[in-house]
Amino acid sequence: MPDPRRATPRTDTVLADPALTAAAGRLGPALVRDVVHDVLAACRTGLVEPGDVAGVVLASLPATATTLRPVLNATGVLVHTNLGRAPLSPAAVEALAVAAGTSDVELDLSSGRRGRRGRGALDALARAVPDAGAVHVVNNGAAALALVTLALAAGRRVVVARGELVEIGDGFRIPELLESVGARLREVGTTNRVRLEDYAEAVDENVAFVLKVHPSNFRVTGFTSAVPVEQLASLPVPVVVDIGSGLLAPHPRLPEEPTAAAALRAGATVVTASGDKLLGGPQCGLLLGEAGVVEGLRRHPFARALRVDKLTLAALEATLRGPLPPVRAALEADPAELLRRARALAAALAPDVPAEAVESVGAVGGGGAPGVELPSAAVAVDERWALPLRTGATPVLGRAHRGRLLLDLLAVPADQDEALVRAVRAAAGAP
Secondary structure: OOOHHHHOOOHHHHHOOHHHHHHHHHHOHHHHHHHHHHHHHHHHOOOOOHHHHHHHHHHHOOOOOOOOOOOEEOOOEOOOHHHOOOOOOHHHHHHHHHHHOOOOOOEEOOOOEEOOOOHHHHHHHHHHOOOOOEEEEEOOHHHHHHHHHHHHHOOOEEEEEHHHOOEOHHHOEHHHHHHHOOOEEEEEOOOOEOOHHHHHHHOOOOEEEEEEEOOOOOOOOOOOEOOOHHHHOOOOOOEEEEEEOOOOOOOOOOOOOOOHHHHHHOOOOEEEEEOOOOOOOOOOEEEEEOHHHHHHHHHOHHHHHHOOOHHHHHHHHHHHHOOOOHHHHHHOOOHHHHHHHHHHHHHHHOOOOOOEEEEEEEEOEOOEOOOOOEEEEEEEEEHHHHHHHHOOOOOEEOEEEOOEEEEEOOOOOHHHHHHHHHHHHHHHOOO
16 A cells, blocks of 8 residues: 555645635634644544645634634523633624724823723723722722722731631632732631621721622521621721622612622722623723722722733723623523523424423522522433533533533523534534
8 A cells, every 4th residue: 555654745735725825814824834734644644635634724723813712601600700701792892803903092082192091991880880989990800809908908907707708719718819918817706697896896006997708609597697888887997898799780680699889888988899790791800989099099009910901991891881791681581581492492403312491590600699599491411412512513511410411591692592403413413
């Protein structure tokens, strides 16, 4: 038999193919060359025919120059941290395209002089939370709390309830964050109970502020007590409230979730929150509160290290000004409509793929509204298809439940139903 290595084309010959030249202009020459090298190696072993090399390379190239892949979130968790938390609205995605080029992010076009950075996003945030005297944005929720602590409490004490010294994902702990920027903690109360007098006894001239942290990813029930913001505001020191999930105003499905508006009205000096959770925007940290305090935070030297980029500012503004973002739309989804969609999907899969429409229960996720169950619906399929669904052309993530894989529709947009059917059929090996 002829040696396949002799017939293998040269690298430069393959790269000269017009289709690959165009792909190199779109994806970058290094990425295309790497794929060419892999396919040529397969050709030398006889796995790819010499005349098929260019076609195999084209088929193997990624759609974009990033290794990130779009995923269908059928887990039933609205704000899934491992899937990038809140998906952006179409308006926010369009805003990213505008900001990606040269833009007036820090220029007043009418005067030709330097302007307030991200003024549109900050104005939109201020309008969304009129109870705030001033607003500022940093690069994530942890950064917001770190900036407040560094600016107000470096070398001083922060009073916080023991039951609010929480740990969130990936081993990140609130007390370690506070101590890393120079604060000393004064813990009060017990794990399950704290009273106003516990705080009052701890407040002295060395205390910079009292911190209230929403334990957003767990619930303590039973013999418990906590001190509301309005009572903490009676103490002779500022009150900083970390609400975590970024709910700016009350929502009927989340009656117990703290909001920025309520905390400010209750007397909080500063409220910190994340922008990529229940707000439904890009990753960022929100700082809302008294004008003098927030302006001081904005002017603090460390604030420059936490500055958000133009893409974040554009996406945040579009989220606040534009139509309902996907997380909020899913939060308000009609369970009956979700079940109707699930039945239609199960019917579309039949008879080749065994599937059943079932009622299910979703969750907010991302450290928001722990314990709150969101009525939903799902398509139940064979649990063995979990791996091929995750690794298919359109990755789909569901959740295992009693021996079946539930493809929950709570966070799946209706316009992706056909893509979901195709993915399930491919995973099941159906035509």
